[in-house]
Amino acid sequence: MYVCSCFGITEEQVQEHAAAGACTPRQIASASKAGTDCGSCVRRIQGILGRGQCPRRAALDRGESPLTTQQPSTATTPEPAEVAAMAAQAPAPAAAARVAA
Numbered sequence: 001m002y003v004c005s006c007f008g009i010t011e012e013q014v015q016e017h018a019a020a021g022a023c024t025p026r027q028i029a030s031a032s033k034a035g036t037d038c039g040s041c042v043r044r045i046q047g048i049l050g051r052g053q054c055p056r057r058a059a060l061d062r063g064e065s066p067l068t069t070q071q072p073s074t075a076t077t078p079e080p081a082e083v084a085a086m087a088a089q090a091p092a093p094a095a096a097a098r099v100a101a
């Protein structure tokens with residue numbers, strides 16, 4: 001079901017963005033544009049987000065600044081196979097030098 005008719009954003013898409021870490025209507029807007037035109041869907045988006053497990057919101061609820069709260073790192077260590085694939089795609093130093101010359 002559509003939540004944002006201006007951009008054709010569904011409730012499922014909002015939930016996917018929320019599962020990926022968006023926990024405010026503004027973050028949903030950054031990810032999907034939902035709520036950035038007429039704005040009539042913002043309350044609905046807020047309702048979908050609810051009062052879930054948002055680290056920044058939890059910090060606010062504790063009276064802490066969300067900007068100084070340590071956020072979980074989203075960086076992941078690549079698997080050895082991914083490292084090998086990246087190395088295979090990178091040009092060899094001699095080939096890179098020929099391209100630059």
Ligand code: FES
Pocket residue numbers: 003004005006007034035036037038039040041042
């Ligand atoms: S319905 Fe979402 S911005 Fe208009």
